Amino acid sequence: MKFRITQIEDYEPLVGAETIERIRRKSNPLRGLRVVNINSTLYGGGVAEVLSSLTLLMNSLGIRAGWRVIQGTPDFFTITKKMHNALQGGEIQLSDMKKRIYEEVIFENSVRSHLEDHDVVIVHDPQPIPMIDHYPKRKGPWIWRCHIDLSAPHKETWEYLLPFVERYDAVIFSSKEYAQKINTPQLFFMPAINPFNIKNKELRKDEIDERLAHYQIPGDLPLVVQISRFDRWKDPQGVIEAFKLAKKEVDCRLVLLGNFATDDPEGAEIYESLMRSREDRILVLPCGDDTALVNSLQRRAAVVLQNSIREGFGLTVAEAMWKGTPVIGGNVGGIRYQIEDGVNGFLVSSIEEAAERIVRLVKDQSLRKRMGQKARQKVREGFLLTRYLEQYLDLFNSFETVFRLKDYPGARLGA
Numbered sequence: 001m002k003f004r005i006t007q008i009e010d011y012e013p014l015v016g017a018e019t020i021e022r023i024r025r026k027s028n029p030l031r032g033l034r035v036v037n038i039n040s041t042l043y044g045g046g047v048a049e050v051l052s053s054l055t056l057l058m059n060s061l062g063i064r065a066g067w068r069v070i071q072g073t074p075d076f077f078t079i080t081k082k083m084h085n086a087l088q089g090g091e092i093q094l095s096d097m098k099k100r101i102y103e104e105v106i107f108e109n110s111v112r113s114h115l116e117d118h119d120v121v122i123v124h125d126p127q128p129i130p131m132i133d134h135y136p137k138r139k140g141p142w143i144w145r146c147h148i149d150l151s152a153p154h155k156e157t158w159e160y161l162l163p164f165v166e167r168y169d170a171v172i173f174s175s176k177e178y179a180q181k182i183n184t185p186q187l188f189f190m191p192a193i194n195p196f197n198i199k200n201k202e203l204r205k206d207e208i209d210e211r212l213a214h215y216q217i218p219g220d221l222p223l224v225v226q227i228s229r230f231d232r233w234k235d236p237q238g239v240i241e242a243f244k245l246a247k248k249e250v251d252c253r254l255v256l257l258g259n260f261a262t263d264d265p266e267g268a269e270i271y272e273s274l275m276r277s278r279e280d281r282i283l284v285l286p287c288g289d290d291t292a293l294v295n296s297l298q299r300r301a302a303v304v305l306q307n308s309i310r311e312g313f314g315l316t317v318a319e320a321m322w323k324g325t326p327v328i329g330g331n332v333g334g335i336r337y338q339i340e341d342g343v344n345g346f347l348v349s350s351i352e353e354a355a356e357r358i359v360r361l362v363k364d365q366s367l368r369k370r371m372g373q374k375a376r377q378k379v380r381e382g383f384l385l386t387r388y389l390e391q392y393l394d395l396f397n398s399f400e401t402v403f404r405l406k407d408y409p410g411a412r413l414g415a
């Protein structure tokens with residue numbers, strides 16, 4: 001059996017020949033560049049979703065892009081999840097013992113990672129951030145890529161992490177509203193989707209029918225869907241409350257589809273709490289790792305919700321919009337950059353607003369179609385992986401001036 005990864009020319013019908021040629025031109029000087037990404041989970045969240053596609057697309061252009069996942073104990077991931085929550089505004093008691101456990105596990109990962117020979121190291125989110133301490137003789141630039149909503153971080157947690165952050169050569173946030181007062185250069189890249197993977201590719205009607213039937217999801221009523229990790233920041237309980245209000249005016253069915261990221265020990269607890277809300281019109285399914293099911297639900301839904309309280313970007317918003325499905329999203333973070341309220345979806349700030357928008361969209365098929373068409377066009381213009389890739393290419397090509405590669409005499413650009 002012969003296998004093939006997505007090539008840059010596959011995007012030409014979507015983004016045009018001029019864009020593809022520009023990307024090829026920018027990638028040519030970078031052939032052979034050794035880039036490694038470090039994060040905390042292989043699957044179960046948007047970071048892994050993007051890295052899976054982005055690293056392959058870079059490799060197709062001759063950039064030697066790798067991806068490594070740190071290992072940790074249950075204690076470690078409990079602590080890092082609390083730190084993640086704190087950086088999004090939650091509370092934490094960050095004791096010396098927690099700091100020691102956190103830093104010791106990262107030290108152990110540093111011993112086994114051997115990153116010295118890479119030209120560029122990109123560390124994702126707070127979990128692996130102290131790794132930079134254990135590579136004093138770095139060959140090339142190290143970048144911290146923060147995907148979470150840093151608009152109102154917990155003061156003590158941010159101050160603890162800040163010395164690590166400022167050792168990096170650059171920081172990438174998803175939005176300018178997450179910018180911090182730091183000495184490190186800051187850049188802003190919003191994530192993007194791969195339209196060719198199983199989660200986003202075109203599906204036939206019979207393929208959609210098969211996936212929904214496999215999970216016993218009835219097709220007799222309009223579907224209201226939220227797809228996300230089982231995470232309190234996604235406010236799944238608020239979605240249930242909004243649905244119950246909407247159900248008083250329209251007969252529909254709610255599907256909450258979720259999964260469990262390996263670095264998120266709170267997921268099981270959230271899932272168990274949601275299971276207590278199940279009823280005939282409310283389905284709670286823990287099979288969000290079935291990407292064909294995600295695709296099918298996003299295509300078949302009358303409306304998709306992403307009712308987040310905090311959201312660095314919200315990849316599931318772009319995924320549903322790409323499929324021509326209108327999205328009701330929380331008026332927060334990266335969701336606001338994807339949804340134009342009343343144009344290609346709705347932004348809401350309360351359960352009551354979400355319920356009212358559900359009713360409008362379920363009742364009005366023509367509104368759904370108009371919004372869905374504009375939603376797909378929005379993703380085509382700004383949230384396909386080619387745009388995200390090009391931002392990284394521009395960054396890599398600018399290293400010599402922006403990051404003074406002369407400070408890293410072993411680094412090289414190109415083979």
